[in-house]
Amino acid sequence: MNSSINTQSTARTLEQVIEAPDYFAxxxxxxxxxxxxxxxxxxxxxxxxxxxxxxxxxxxxxxFVRDDETHESYRFMLACDPRxxxxxxxxASFADDPWLVYACNHSEPIRGHEIQTYTxxxxxxxxxxxxxxxxxxxxxxxxxxxxxxxxxxxxxxxxQAGFFDGAAYLAFKLLARSLAMELHEWWVRVxxxxxxxxxxxxxxxxxLLRLERQGHGTKEIARTLCVSTRAVDSRFYRIxxxxxxxSRKAAARVAAEYGLI
Amino acid sequence: MKTQGLHKQAVxxxxxxxLRSDDxxxxxxxxxxxxxxxxxxxxxxxGDCHIRQAARFQDEEGFLRWIDSDRLQFAHPLLFSxxxxxxxxLFHQYAEYGPDAGTSHRSA
Numbered sequence: 272m273n274s275s276i277n278t279q280s281t282a283r284t285l286e287q288v289i290e291a292p293d294y295f296a297x298x299x300x301x302x303x304x305x306x307x308x309x310x311x312x313x314x315x316x317x318x319x320x321x322x323x324x325x326x327x328x329x330x331x332x333x334x335f336v337r338d339d340e341t342h343e344s345y346r347f348m349l350a351c352d353p354r355x356x357x358x359x360x361x362x363a364s365f366a367d368d369p370w371l372v373y374a375c376n377h378s379e380p381i382r383g384h385e386i387q388t389y390t391x392x393x394x395x396x397x398x399x400x401x402x403x404x405x406x407x408x409x410x411x412x413x414x415x416x417x418x419x420x421x422x423x424x425x426x427x428x429x430x431q432a433g434f435f436d437g438a439a440y441l442a443f444k445l446l447a448r449s450l451a452m453e454l455h456e457w458w459v460r461v462x463x464x465x466x467x468x469x470x471x472x473x474x475x476x477x478x479l480l481r482l483e484r485q486g487h488g489t490k491e492i493a494r495t496l497c498v499s500t501r502a503v504d505s506r507f508y509r510i511x512x513x514x515x516x517x518s519r520k521a522a523a524r525v526a527a528e529y530g531l532i
Numbered sequence: 533m534k535t536q537g538l539h540k541q542a543v544x545x546x547x548x549x550x551l552r553s554d555d556x557x558x559x560x561x562x563x564x565x566x567x568x569x570x571x572x573x574x575x576x577x578x579g580d581c582h583i584r585q586a587a588r589f590q591d592e593e594g595f596l597r598w599i600d601s602d603r604l605q606f607a608h609p610l611l612f613s614x615x616x617x618x619x620x621x622l623f624h625q626y627a628e629y630g631p632d633a634g635t636s637h638r639s640a
Contacts, residue, residue: 311572311586312563312565312570312586312588315570315586315587315588316565316566316567316588319567319588343580343581343582344581344582344583344584345581345582345583345584346583346584346585346586347583347584347585347586348586349585349586349587353585353587353589353598354597354598354601356585356587357598357601357602357603358601360583361603365581
């Protein structure tokens with residue numbers, strides 16, 4: 272099975288890869304491109320380019336949002352054989368994915384073989400990834416202020432066993448980490464933009480949410496904004512409806528998590 | 533909460549073809565990009581999980597290998613047949629006129 276998007280990497284070690292002229296500059300230029308990227312198609316193209324230039328065979332950026340107690344959203348950007356994700360959905364529930372579980376609880380990058388697996392399903396998920404360009408892997412969480420209710424993780428892989436085990440690992444890790452963080456920032460920026468435009472949040476709404484987040488009560492907020500307490504309650508009622516949140520506290524938490532306040 | 537919907541409505545190119553199942557639980561967004569065809573597969577699963585996969589294909593063979601491995605095709609055969617036709621058209625345009633050839637923006 273051809274699971275590589277990178278035709279040149281198979282015979283080279285990571286040390287040889289990073290010694291290529293302008294290696295860091297070229298990858299960094301692609302990473303920097305994400306800053307101005309507005310569409311997911313363009314962001315995926317950047318991930319493909321970065322994967323190729325980094326000299327690895329596959330990469331996936333996965334993001335996760337716990338929308339509420341009963342609903343979760345996952346997004347996979349696939350710079351690898353995309354059949355991996357179809358197979359992944361078949362055999363694994365996301366809670367059994369050892370890479371995702373690791374990313375939920377840690378911020379440090381880690382090589383795949385350093386992650387302990389405890390169940391058969393976890394082992395199956397790892398074995399299956401090996402068939403799609405992740406024989407050796409590096410998992411790079413990109414933590415956010417949303418804690419485990421919102422996270423991103425970049426997984427890069429090679430068809431070569433032990434590809435990330437050499438002396439060049441530390442330098443590569445820095446580069447991969449910058450890519451993970453930029454991808455995560457891009458994703459949060461997209462969600463934030465949509466949040467503002469679709470929920471029609473105003474500057475006044477943000478001021479109220481900021482005060483709520485600071486722990487102020489209705490009377491204090493009313494005094495600060497020179498309005499009645501009834502007006503404060505009424506405004507929060509509208510904000511909650513706009514954001515689809517059950518309470519002002521929850522609305523302020525979402526606004527903070529997405530960087531609105 | 534609204535962020536759920538926001539996560540669903542990721543930013544797409546303006547030149548996107550959207551194809552959805554009758555029940556709306558499965559949506560494919562297709563767009564021609566400079567390096568091939570961009571495909572986004574969106575699935576609402578059991579009402580508790582929303583999964584979005586974004587992939588890019590440089591040739592039709594790779595796309596067909598992927599789409600034929602998807603078990604959703606058995607639940608939505610008509611949708612998958614429309615997806616294959618639409619993607620074939622995009623690859624055909626790409627091969628014939630290059631990435632900047634006439635584009636489409638429609639929903640079905």
